[in-house]
Amino acid sequence: MNKTTLGALLLFLVFGVLTYIKESRGVPNEPLKKDRVILAFGDSLTYGYGAPIDYSYPAEFEKKTGYHIINAGIPGEESAEGLKRLPQFLKQRPALVILCHGGNDILRKRSHEQLKNNLIKMVNLIKRSGAKVLLVGVPDFHVLGFKTLGLYKEVAKETGVMYEGKILSQIELHRELKSDYVHPNEKGYEMMADAFIEVLQDEGVLQK
Numbered sequence: 001m002n003k004t005t006l007g008a009l010l011l012f013l014v015f016g017v018l019t020y021i022k023e024s025r026g027v028p029n030e031p032l033k034k035d036r037v038i039l040a041f042g043d044s045l046t047y048g049y050g051a052p053i054d055y056s057y058p059a060e061f062e063k064k065t066g067y068h069i070i071n072a073g074i075p076g077e078e079s080a081e082g083l084k085r086l087p088q089f090l091k092q093r094p095a096l097v098i099l100c101h102g103g104n105d106i107l108r109k110r111s112h113e114q115l116k117n118n119l120i121k122m123v124n125l126i127k128r129s130g131a132k133v134l135l136v137g138v139p140d141f142h143v144l145g146f147k148t149l150g151l152y153k154e155v156a157k158e159t160g161v162m163y164e165g166k167i168l169s170q171i172e173l174h175r176e177l178k179s180d181y182v183h184p185n186e187k188g189y190e191m192m193a194d195a196f197i198e199v200l201q202d203e204g205v206l207q208k
Contacts, residue, residue, distance in 0.1 A: 031207045036095035038069040039131070041086060041122075045138070045168070046073025046100050048189060050179030055186040058098075060193035065206060070094065078104045079118035086122055090129040096205060097126045098196055100136035100168075103182070106149060107141055116151040123159045132205060134196060137165030139172050141182060146172035162203050167195035 032038075040046050040058040048056025048071070058071040072089050074082075082101050090097075099122060105115045119135070126133045137152035148165045156163035170191075171177045177188040184192065200206040 030204075032067070032095050032205055034066060036067070037092060038067050039072055039089055039092070039094035039097045040069055040100070041072045041082070041089060041097055042100035042136075043073060043077045043082070043103050044075035044183060045103055045192075046071060046098075047075050048073065049075050050183030051186045051189055055189050057184075057189045057192035057196070060190045061098075061196060064193060064197060067206075076104060077101075078108070078110065079115050079122070083118050083121055083125075086125055090125065090131070093129070094131050096132045096134065096200075098134045098136065099123065099126065100138065102149075102152075103138050103141075106138060107182070109142070112149070112151055116155060119152070119155045120159060123155065123161055127159070127161070133159075133161040134199060134205075135159075135161050135163050136196070137163065137168065139169045141172070145169075162199060162205075164195055164199045167192055 038061075040061070044050075046056065046058065048059065056071055056073070058069045058073075061067070062069045070089065070092065072085075074085070077085070079102050099119070101122065102115050102119060123133050123135065135152060135156045137148040139146040140149045146169045148169050153163065153165055156165075171184050171188045172182075177184055177191065179185040197206060201208045
């Protein structure tokens with residue numbers, strides 16, 4: 001094999017790897033168009049529990065970006081229930097789903113293995129619908145320091161989706177950012193929106 005052929009082969013392999021990484025991470029070539037719908041799917045952390053109306057993170061996200069975002073948060077819902085509910089919202093053909101779920105499983109000490117399985121199933125449903133996924137890591141509310149439960153990063157890595165795993169743990173550590181032991185207040189929800197926007201901009205999904 002001569003140098004020219006070897007160089008072409010290496011270039012082809014590098015291009016293939018980069019293409020695979022981009023596709024597996026779900027990063028589009030261009031930012032989402034403004035007429036595309038974003039779905040915020042989750043429990044009370046998505047609903048905006050603990051803050052006045054219009055202060056959920058989806059509401060703040062919409063104000064800051066101009067995208068229409070559907071708030072599909074249900075307080076008290078566990079991941080098994082969310083898995084059953086998700087398909088009806090995917091019928092609306094969102095271009096992006098921000099998935100923040102599992103807090104009630106953690107609070108009620110449900111099986112971590114089952115939570116991980118439910119999250120993977122939800123992510124796969126979203127990907128099969130053609131939408132991008134931003135998975136949000138949820139803290140373990142039972143441990144000192146509110147460290148994000150490790151299974152969230154595992155799910156993101158195994159499914160190849162975008163991931164934000166810091167903001168909720170940061171909020172939980174500061175009483176002035178919460179309305180109670182678990183839920184953010186207005187400022188906390190705004191910080192969630194800002195964190196998600198930053199990740200999506202870095203990934204090329206939103207324009208900076």
